[in-house]
Amino acid sequence: FRLAVVQLQVSSDKANNLSKVRRLVKEAAGQGSKVVLLPECFNSPYGTSFFSKYAEKIPGESTQMLSEVAKENKLHLVGSIPEEDSGKLYNTCAVFGPEGELILKHRKIHLFDIDVPGKIRFQESETLSPGNSLSTFDTFCRVGVGICYDMRFAELAQLYNRKCQLLVYPGAFNMMTGPAHWELLQRAALDNQMYVATASPARDEAASYVAWGHSTVVNGEVIAKAGHEESIIYADILQYLADIRQQIPISSQRRDDLYAVTAMQQGSG
Ligand SMILES: O=C(O)CCC(=O)C(=O)O
Incomplete structure (x- = not known):
């Protein structure tokens, strides 16, 4: 099946962001x-x-638009927004199916709190609360969902690996961590033998947080990659995984007697 990643030029004009998504x-x-x-x-x-200014309940204006667009175009649509629920804010990825139905909400599990002196300090936990569950859905294959900083936690990818063929991460790395880690982290999923797709906003040099861009799809190797401007990239998800998982059968070669990665709770999917 064909996967598309939309590297949207996000602006402060919400209505414009929504109409461009359509x-x-x-x-x-x-x-x-x-x-x-x-x-x-x-x-x-x-x-x-x-986050608080743009946050919405789900369903709300932005996710209603996602639902309509998924239905009009008969596809699965995955996108994250700041979500407000019971007085708390979350960074939440919603997935809609081809009938416009809400399939799942993934609330970012790992909040982006970093402090690199002289370079970047960012503390999502000052305003956001974390989600507490893993999220997968079924389409042409089983898909695991994470958001941006979630990508840095290999344990999550390893747990998804047991049942998924594709991982998707809406993300917005920056001009420091982007060149250093963005592609590397996705390609590290080579060890897990999965497709990984990341969607960044297009770069806006005037923004307070400048996104790296370079939305990417990998299957170990990079199979599609955007520049830093607004664009759509495409990747055809094929037979590759079944072949490589058989040819290099690491899942059956794990030494379960020596180590384990275990979920305390599985969450949805
Ligand atoms: O991990 C990084 O370097 C960036 C993470 C990020 O921007 C995010 O989680 O939104």
């Missing part, structure tokens, strides 16, 4: 895409000062 998803559908991935916080500039 147009670009339609364009991706016209190219035969069956699963479309949008960037982290596609309706809002990325930053702790924006």
Whole structure:
């Protein structure tokens, strides 16, 4: 099946962000895409000062639009927004199916709290609360969902690996961690023999948080990669995994007698 990643130029104009999503998803559908991935916080500039202003309940304006667009174009649509629920804020990825139905909500499990002196300090936990469950859904294959910083936690990918063929991460790495780690982390899933797709906002040099861009799809090797401007990239998810998992059978070669990665709770999916 064909996967599309929309590297949206997100602005402070929410209505404009939403109408561009409508147009670009339609364009991706016209190219035969069956699963479309949008960037982290596609309706809002990325930053702790924006989350409360742009946050919505689910369902709400932005996710209602996702539902309609998924239904109109008969595809699975994945996108994250700042979510408000019972007075708390979350970074939440919603997945809609081809009938416009909400399939799951993944609330970012690992909040992005880093402090690199002189370079970057970011503390999502000042405004956001973490999610507490893993999230998978079924389409042409089983898909595991994470959001951005979740990508740094190999244990999550390893748990998803037991049942998924594709991992999707809406994300927004920055001009420091982007060049250093963005592609490397995705390609590290080679060890897990999975497809991994990441969707970044396009780069906006004038933004308070400048996203790296370079949305990517890998299967160990990079099979599609955007530049830093607004664009759509496509990848055809094929037989590769079944072949490589058989040829290099690491899942049956694990030394379960020596180590284990264990979920305390499985969450949805
Ligand atoms: O891990 C990183 O370097 C960036 C993470 C991030 O921007 C996020 O979690 O939104």
